[in-house]
Amino acid sequence: MVGARQRTGNYPGVTVAADQGRVRRGAWVFEVVDLPGTYSLLSDSQDERVVRAALLADAFDAVVDVTDASHLERHLYLAVELLELGMPLVIALNLWDRVSVEGARIEVGLLSLLLGVPVVPTSGRSGEGIDRLLAAVGQLCEKRRGELWPLLHVDYGREIERAVGWLGPLAEPCVAAPQCTRWCALNVLEGGGPCLQRCRWCRLPQCPHLCEEAAQSRAQIERRSGEEIGMTLARRRYDYVASLCAQVVTEPARAEPSPSERADRILLSRWLGLPLFGLIMFLVFQLTFTLAQPLVDAMEAGLSGLRRGMASWWSAGSESAWRSLWVDGVLGGVGNVAIFVPNILLLFLCLAVLEQSGYMVRAMFLLDRWLHRLGLPGKGFIPMLIGFGCTVPAMMATRTLASREDRLTTMLVLPLISCSARLPIYTLILSAFFPLTCQAPLLWGIYLTGIVLAVLGARLLRATVFQSPPPPFIMEVPPYRMPPLIELLRQVWERTWAFLKNAGTLILALSVLLWALSVWPRLPTRQLAPLLRERAAARERQDLTGEQRQQLVRELDRTLARIKLEHSLMGRVGQGLAPVFEPLGFDGKITTALLGAFVAKEVLLAQLAVVHSVGHGAESSLTLRESLRQHYTPLQGLCLILFCLIGTPCMATFAIFKQESGTWKWPLLQAAGLTALAYGITLVVYRLGTCLLNL
Amino acid sequence: MRLGRAAPGRLLELVRLQSGLGLAQRLAALGLVPGARFTLESGGRRGPVLISFQGTRLILGHGMAERIMVRLAGKDAP
Structure with a gap:
């Protein structure tokens, strides 16, 4: 309308x-x-x-x-x-x-x-x-306007009508509007649920007398009829509806099963149902992540072009704070938001098609049996699957879950599912410390650990915090239909816009905040000047070839970045927290990098490269790998992976959880809880590992 | 027998609801009252059931199906 x-x-x-x-x-x-x-x-x-x-x-x-x-x-x-x-x-x-x-x-x-x-x-x-x-x-x-409404009288049978006729006058002083008398009498007679919530005119607590009388009548009527009075009322009401429909509706004779029923014989069949569902989910995943990749790449290219363009407003090598704010802080933050948009657009398109075509209900029917045992609702599967791509759209996909308890449970455990941003971390660290043959099994192990922890977490939450029984599950199965395109597009746009407006602004704000933490306080001039002079001198050196000169400048740039980061608040906090993380085998460098990873998990590698003064990127991850191998043991590498898998979710997850749950409480609890869990598990693994290796 | 344990493809008649007020009313609002006849399309065995009732198809959760007592009806009746 x-x-x-x-x-x-x-x-x-x-x-x-x-x-x-x-x-x-x-x-x-x-x-x-x-x-x-x-x-x-x-x-x-x-x-x-x-x-x-x-x-x-x-x-x-x-x-x-x-x-x-x-x-x-x-x-x-x-x-x-x-x-x-x-x-x-x-x-x-x-x-x-x-x-x-x-x-x-x-x-x-x-x-x-x-x-x-x-x-x-x-x-x-x-x-x-x-x-x-x-x-x-x-x-x-x-x-x-202002008139009283004529009430519809459904005939509830002689006995109930007699009781209502008798309770009516008793109820009259309790209700503010006379038309509610009958409703109120039926309501107390039925005795179910708090009446005050049902009727704004009713002041029942003032009428204990009425409730007592009603209870007596109810007992009598139920004894005679042999069924709960609520049931009798509902049945009579339904009979009334059926008689109405008999008068106004002429149904066509139906002999053949409808096309939807025929389709469901295959789509919901015992043997084909789940494999077909798997296939559809595979397509959804591919569409959401593989198809979005070119869009993401194009966006990144566009943004980095924009950053270069903006950076050129200042002289090359400028140390201006404004330059850093606009180029790294604001545009970097915009990038952190924009990067999710293609995935979210495509995911919502897929979800909308599944919903509107009528398949979602059926998918739930297929999955409920299996996920129910894991403590997850039938549709919890879809967010979990999306979670392997990215936790942010996955959290948005929990909107398909009906009850708030189900949604919160799923959202709370979702970060345990390894998102695609964590994959480069795993692969780089694994390749730094382990032979090629071990890498694939270890990678599987990491993913599996996340899944097992998520399932255990969901069961635990269900058994403790969200104890309410699952809501009774009745659902009408709509016939399949072609989703109307305009409605689909409008829905997708609305949801994406909501993401940009709510979570997007929070992600941007957090990005700028974290940027500020990583550059402030700035290096004092007396420390900075010699480094800059050295770099300028390196550019001018005539005794080196062009390539050697560039390499020297790059090395000096890395050293400068490391010194700046170490001097910044983030670097100092990282160093300050080092004793806390020392039992896990993490030094100040890893701790600083982990702090940076709050921006986005994949930032961890970039930060590690900065604190180790090595290059990072496609051409130079070799050096980061070598540097890691020099400084840490395989056990420390494994612990770092574990901590990334379980620990604090990234700020985008935090922001989207705040948007979806509507409160700060749950995202804060999640961040704290997961960090504590990661700390505990990593501590145990590191200590046990050290003991075993020392044997 | 319980709806959750009935064999798919049969015409069934609802005998009794073993449940509290809330569930009974919810089902009654859909016309699922004692005496109502419907076909079990699929499901059961620890999962939800899909029934076809008066031109509508409904999914009932496993918990609910376990609390609905039915017997075979029509030509399927023993």
Whole structure:
């Protein structure tokens, strides 16, 4: 209605909080609040609590119940509940196009007459009927303003009606609006859930008498009928809906299974289901990371061109603080944000296609059985898989999980899955210390360690912090459909923009902060001047060939970078922390490099190169490798890998976790917890390793 | 028998719900009340189930399927 169409179904990307928008039609301006989809008001899942609280706490001028017209019987139940509560309702018969395709017929006028509310056929996809719907809402708001709403009376059978008739007058003093009396009486009779949350007019705690009476009636009725009264009420309500549908809906005779059912015989089959899912996930991964690579490369090239261009505003070799701020701080930070955009765009495109085509629900069905045992929800697999590429989009992919507990559990353990930025660290260190034959098994071992720790972590969190039982899992399986392109693109753009706006700004700010830490305080002139003079002299030396001269200048540049870093706050903190990390076999140089790795994991190598005064990059990683081999033992190398695998997540992960969880608490706890875990595990490995090697 | 243990492809009738109020109401809102008939399409054995009911297909979690008592119905009835 507001143009920003929400996704359908009570699964992926569910409206986490109520979305709001504004729409203008003629003389009317509507404030529209979009609530999560739900089948009923009274059961107790998270979605339903949100809807109930919103509907009963706020005074709306009108409530639009968007139903699936192709499954009217299932969707009118909520409308009946809303009408029993006296909500000013307009029913939208959505997916109207599908009804005609399937050959069904719905008597819209009759339905409207029977329920006493406007009913408007719509198609969210083509936008058909939206204008009529808004007009109906506008008219309703004008006509009924300030009036009491006629209530819908569902006949609950002789006994319940008698009890309600008797409890009604008792309930009257407890409710602020008379139309709530019946609802309130039914509610106390049912006895489920705190009533205050259900009705803004109800002041039940003042009526203990009513509750006692209701409890007695309930016991009597349940004894006679042999079933819970809530069940009887729901059944009667459903019977009412069924009788309504019998009058207004003409279903076509269906003999053949639908195309979706036929497709599912293969896609959900016992033997082919999982391999096909694996194939689809492989494609998603390839698309997200392999296809994005040229885009990432192009972006990096563009940015480094920009940096060079900006650097040329100052004289070559200038030590200006502004130059460093703009070129290394700000543009470097922009690079740190931009680098994620291609991956996020493509990932969200894949996720949107999976969601909207209807496959996501089925994937969950296939996986739930296996992941359930690991303490993870069925859809937790997708973020985990994405996590092997990059933790940032992976955290965003947890939006497909329904419950907050599931999301937090998954996000908390996600950094344990080795992202692609860590791979160069592993390979460089492994190749520095271990023979070629050992490298592949060790690399597998590192990845596996991460996965095992993630699974154990998820189980532990589930058993301790997030103990709530998994929400009852009911899901409608939609027919497969072709995802509409414009909606896909809009969704992808919205999510990417949200990333840039929220996490992006935080990443930029942290980048600049970390840059400042690594350059401040600046080297005093009396220390800097001789080094610069030496470099200038080296440039002028005539006794060397051009290449030798360049090499000398490069070496002097590296020394300068090392001295600057050692002098900076980051270098000093690194040195200061060295005693803390000494038991893990890390010296001040490694500690400084680890601090720098908070910017991004791959920065670790660059920092290591700086603190060791060696070159870094494709042509010179050999020298870093040699330098590492000279300074450290294989055990220290392995410990460094372990610490990178488990330890503090990078700042982009931190920022995105802050965005996705909406609080600072969880990202801070995660950073602290993972660092402590990394410290503990690395300590044990290093000490045990040292003992074993000394034997 | 429990829905979670039934064989796929059969027409089943819901007999009883072994559960608290919340679940019963949630199912009843979908029309899944004692006496309702549906086909078990696939699943079971420690996993979720997929049922086909009045033109809609629904996935029910394993925990839920274990608490729904069913019997064979129609031509599948013993």
